[in-house]
Amino acid sequence: MTTPLATASGIASSPAAAAASGPAAATAAALPVLPRPSADEFDAVLQHGAYMPLTQFGVIDATGDDAASFLHSQLTNDTQHLDAANARLAGYCSAKGRLLASFLTWRSGDTIRLLVSKDVQAAVQKRLSMFILRAKARLVDASDELAVVGLAGDVRRPLSAVFDALPDGVHVQVDGAAGTLIHVPDALERLRYLWIGPKAQVEALLPSLDAKLKRVSPAVWDWLDIRAGEPRITQPVVEQFVPxxxxFDVLGAVNFRKGCxxxxxxxxxxxxxxxxxRRTSLANVAGELQTVRPGMELFHSDDPGQPCGMIVNAASAPHGGVDLLVELKLAALEGGSVHLGAxxxxxxxFLALPYGLPTEG
Incomplete structure (x- = not known):
């Protein structure tokens, strides 16, 4: 579980490694540590409804006649049969099966869009582009043209003023004049949506939500993703995990019937x-994000000499400390205690995930 200084993929696996691992990695800045949201910001989601511009994400647009088949040959999920009504999670792996990135994928007209953590976007886009070869496909960074907004809580009525129809099922999407609206997994029984649309148009419409919804920090979305049990691959954990x-198999991000x-x-x-x-679990630990970070190793009380796992994602929690998604040996959950750093x-x-995990043989 030791984090290498640089990977063979050219994607830095820690912020400190970015400058040392070649131009592909150096173009991606580490995500900033977001300040702890106020109690009012958490309460807005839990008690009412809130929206948050999501600066931690970027968007890659795949266009061309072969865009779907090209991505189908590269990602863990089926993009060849991705329709206009549904979004899908997907991973992008190294030859050793280790995740280089995670995406939410969907169609917008003839374009397939990939929502990805901004700190790995440049390197992943460059790596994918190397394999296009003769395919009629093109990958473009659309982050500057698009706004990504998360909405959570009691938000359906305000959204109805922007979109003519709202998606009901998880990962169902609708397109409208203002862009795309995707229903993503609920967190703590609160509805969640992603709104992705032309930046100028979205920013012009956001003030109309202010009378009904509170604008909160994007850090709240990171926390909601964790409470939904949905891991995100960011720079510090590149090439650390098989899906x-x-x-990712439980979350529908891997299609085991598709081609290579x-x-x-x-x-x-x-x-x-x-x-x-090894699996990913939900947990809380005392501390702040300045000292509790993705990529940090975990140790078990019965085996202090070697790590038993690693933090995948971390976000400030409303009642103190940091909520975590942690990957660790299943045996570490059977007894004893798990500790951060040493x-x-x-x-x-440990807290209960909102979904069950298969029993491993």
Whole structure:
């Protein structure tokens, strides 16, 4: 679980490594540490409704006659049959089956859009572009042209003033004059939506929401993603996890019936031979984001000499400390305690995921 200084993919696996791992990685800045949201911001989501511009994401547009088939050959999920009504999670793996990035994918007209963590976008886009070869496909950074907004809580009525129809099922999408609206997994039984549209148009419409919804920090969305149990691959954890280790098989981000993609043999072998001995769990730990960061190792009280896991994602929690998605050995959950950074570090308190995990053989 030791984080390498630089990976063979050219994507830095830690912020400190970005400058040392080549031009592809150096173009991506580490995500800023977002200040802890106020109690009012958390309450707005939990008690009423809120929206938040999501600066932590970028968007890659894939265009051209072969865009769908090209992405189908590269990602863990089916993009060849991606229709205009549904979005899908997907991963992008190295040849060793380790995740380089995670995406939410959907169609907007003839374009396939990939929502990705901004700190890995440049390197991932460059790497994908290397494999286009003779395919009629083009990848473009659309982040400057598009705004990404998260909405959570009691938001359907305000959204009805912007969109003629609202999506009901999870990962169902609708397109309208203001862009695309995608229903993403609920968190703490609160509805959540992503609104992606032309930046100028979205920013002109946002003030109309202010009378009904509170504008809050994008850090609240990071927390909601964690409480939804949906991991996101960011720079500090690049190439650390096979998709099943972050529950991507459970979340529908891996299609085991599709054709080959980088790392497919490793991912399939892990699934069918029952070799997944590590999974992602939800936890809380004392501290702040300045000292509790993705990529930090975890240690078990019964085996202090070697790490048992790693933080995947971290976000400030409303009642103190930091909520986490943590990847760790399943055996570490059977007894004893799990600690941050060292065997005598802060103790993790585990919480229930909002979905069940398969029993591993």
């Amino acid at each position: 099943q280790m972050v529950n 993609y980088p790392g497919q043999e490793v991912v399939a072998r892990s699934q069918y031979r029952g070799t997944i001995k 065997a005598d570090g802060p103790t993790l308190q």
